[in-house]
Amino acid sequence: MENPAQILGNTAGGVIGFSWLMIALPLVGAAILLIGGRRTNKWGHLLGVAMSLGAFVVAVLALVQLLGLDPEQRRQAVHLYEFIPGMVDMGLLVDQLSISFALLITGVGSLIHIYSIGYMSHDPERRRFFAYLNLFVAAMLLLVLADNYVGLFIGWEGVGLASYLLIGFWYFKPSAAVAAKKAFIVNRVGDFGLLVGMFVMWTTFGTLSFAGLGDATIEQNGTVTAIGLLLLLGACGKSAQLPLQSWLLDAMEGPTPVSALIHAATMVTAGVYLVVRSGAFFFPLGSTAALVAGIVGTATLLAGAIIGCAKDDIKKGLAGSTMSQIGYMMLGAAFGPVGYAFAIGHLITHGFFKADMFLGAGSVMHAMNDEVDMRKYGGLFSKMKVTAITFIIGYLAIIGFPLLSGYFTKDGIIETAIEHNPVMGWLAVAGAGLTGFYMSRMIFMTFFGKARWDKDAHPHESPAVMTVPLIILSIGAIGLGAFLVLGGRLYQWLAPAVGGARDFVPAFHPFSVPGLSTLALVAVGVVIAWFKYGKAEVPVTAPRGSFLTTFARRDLYGDALNESLFMRPGQWLTRLAVFFDNRGIDGLVNGLAATIGGSSGRLRRVQTGFARTYALSILFGAALLTGALLLVGNL
């Protein structure tokens, strides 16, 4: 196998040499906006957009330079500085994988920045919002561009922080504050896994850089599997995979552009990036860690789809679908280089169509006085045509309507999965059917049928600053999949970075049994949705529903499970700990502190203030030193 981490280009020149600007620009933007405070209110959002666009321009130029190079040379190292002497060199790795992510982050990110100008125009804290968005972009770029796990981890924590700040952006709403805290705490579990994984990695291989790991010989043994599983735990936290999925649905409390950028298009895909980046080392095809990743992905793609079927809140429905789609990516990432290529492909197309739909949902909410309950929508198509059409394009892409982008990338994942593990593959086909159902349900409830609006709702189309990004995103949702998948373009582009053979074209069989059954199941899902939510009237208050509906509405009892498994025992544990802390540890600590403080007080009395005492202590010290030296000398 190729050594995927071997750096071919040495310290890079040209634009790539300046790729640190991608991180620096939004970081400076965030700093200016946060430090400048209210003074920057007037032009803060413009600065935020400019910084994000600047990073995008650098990314595009770097891509152009990369394309100009021989495919062999497309891994460029940019050494920045020695971070922890002898342990970590801070540097950037600009290769096919990281530049793909950088383009997605800065491209979609810039569109969402622009959209937010309109969406947040009434919010007095708009500047702070843009500061956090910029901070997020900088951290996310560090995450994907760093050439070692420490840099990745710093970015990882940075996006976690930005996510926390943005979910809780409307912190005066208790639900937002709680959701932010929940996201933060659940992510701690995953981050802990990543951190411990890095510790084990350091003790086992003595390096934390991708290049260093590439040079090491990695045998698949217990330790390596453990590292893989720990990294996977980190990935599960960030990417809302089972069993750490519960925070993502609550995270929808944040402003909608945040849901689109962070909790759909970019941050939640960091886990997939981690698995793909570490793939050659810790998740090779057939390894235990890869198998577990596949199981996690399959379970999550089904769970997310089931949750999506029952949600009446448009954003939560989309969040369930995000979970499900990342499950697909995780599943793809379990199957070696070909799987990586489809996972990344789906990640990119998903970034476009999901951001498109989230922003569309935001546009609908903007028009409906921030109403999120789809049961109070209906018949909006004629009121807001641009939003509706772009949303429907995103919808067709996600259900895998032939020739739209989701069709190519999702089908690729399913085919790869069936080739390596039929059980997972066919479950993924079933998930596609569910996707057809719940997404159609959303479309019918929102844009078609009878208007069920509140009395004071006056839906209207959003301003151009919001619709133009929608249009651009929907163009990506239409064509990107074909562009990336046909002829194995993305695979051959990524192959050197993820360790695949370069002269290979992954098979794509739209008319195979799995391909056709997927289409058939999706069609069944759409038809059922049409009968239940298109043709039939949708009640404004949700019916009680069957056991299954309740199950899905309650997020598959994920929260209940967390509560009874972790929260309650955790509370008991903390109570117990507090008890012991008060009685035992505090006694010890206070005793220790009292001892130190007391000896400080006693020793202080030696400091009499008399020069004679001091001189005596010097004399005493001299005697002590002399005695000690004579003693040591004669030992």
Place this chain on the structure above:
Amino acid sequence: MNTIPAPTIEYGTLAPLLLIFGMAVIGVLVEAFAPRYLRRSIHLPLTLVGLIGAFALVVWQVAKTGVPTSAVAMGAVAVDGPALFIWGVIIVLAFVSVLLINDEDHFVASAAAVPGSSDEEEAEREGFAHTEIYPLVLFAVGGMMLFPASNDLLVMFVALEVMSLPLYLMCGLARRRRLLSQEASLKYFLLGAFSSAFFLYGTALIYGYAGSVELAKISTALATGALLDPLLLVGLALLGVGLMFKIGAAPFQAWKPDVYQGAPTPITALMASGVLVAAVGAVLRVFWVALGNMDWDWRPVMWGVAALTMLVGAVLAITQTEIKRMLAYSSIAHAGFLLIGVMATYDSADGNSKSLSAILFYLLVYGFTTVGAFAVVTMVRDAGGEAGHLSRWAGLGKRSPLLAGTFAFFLLAFAGIPLTSGFFGKYAVFAAALGSGNETGDSLGGWMAGIVVVGVIASAIAAFFYVRVIVLMFFSEPAADGPTVVAPSFSLQFVIGVAMAVTVIAGVFPQPILDIARDAASGLFIR
């Protein structure tokens, strides 16, 4: 008849030193001949130009002619890599200290007037000022530079006195709380004289053993002679007392809190930064160059001194209620951390230069953080001068967030929190110590890990009182009649800005400074 051969003096190599002393002498002439009202406006540019010139000469020497490979002035002065690095650091620290000295009326109008007397009132009314302070600072700085560069014990003694005498004087010149200041001055003088006697006696005994006061010859004598000679061991102990006194290691630390508290704060800043840098440099030169061949004997003893110093500094700082006394104890603890570095000797030159570069880095960052912290202390004022009592600092974060934030940052750097310079300083020194203990056949072996553990414990205790001040500033209600925070002048802003910049840069992006320290340490000391 015998003729006395004229000594050869390498004026080029010694130029920075000579420039400082020359400027000091010119300062004395200004004091004698310039009219009173002009003196200050002549002194300040003269002093600053002298310091800038000396710094330029240091840089020029490193860049153009390179580091000399043998001692100059008939083997009396060794201008090697570490010495030049220390010179550069001392000059810059002195530069910012002079700005601090010049900033406000920190100094008494007439030192000879009895506190509270009518003479004092008259002097103040007339607007007298002790402009002698500028040449005194230059003399002290010259001494500080010569101290770590002297290549024989007698020159070192002279340098020690040249450095200390002006400081004794300047300690007594505080404008407010004059009795405290005069007491500090007298104590420092008495104890300084006492410790100098130890140094001198130690020198005499070692001369008796080695037949020379030159460090190189002492080293040669050790290589061939008996190591158990009581003359040598006692001489070494007494010499050590003199040096340990200057860096404020326990049990010779008692002067530090009293002197730091009583002295005018800008002078405290100069002492806490410049003198410590110079004295650690001198300790390194004596113990590594002259006594390197008997590190089996002195390292265990220094182990005890370092452990005691760190613990005494950290533990006693806890109960301090005066900000300058607290910083004095913190300085004692840091002297202990530096001694860990002094102990970290290796068999290989490579290893030694690693330890040396760690110490040099530590000295640089600690010096700047210290000057910055004391500069902030000068800004918080009560009716009677600086608001020294810690209770007066309560709630400062609410009233002057920028000032309190700056001070908090310096305190975190003292505590060695990551992303501040203090972290990398401690990390480098501890790493060097651990590496030294891991060498096969090291005389201390596992004990080196032990001293690092003691260092970490002392750091933990020290973190308590640093953080306590931060808590006090940010989480307590401000007092109704709290101290006023003076609006900082441009020069004060500059001083704090420089200190802050070094502390931040060395904490986030330490590589350039580490590189300079590594280059300076690469050739070790010349003999």
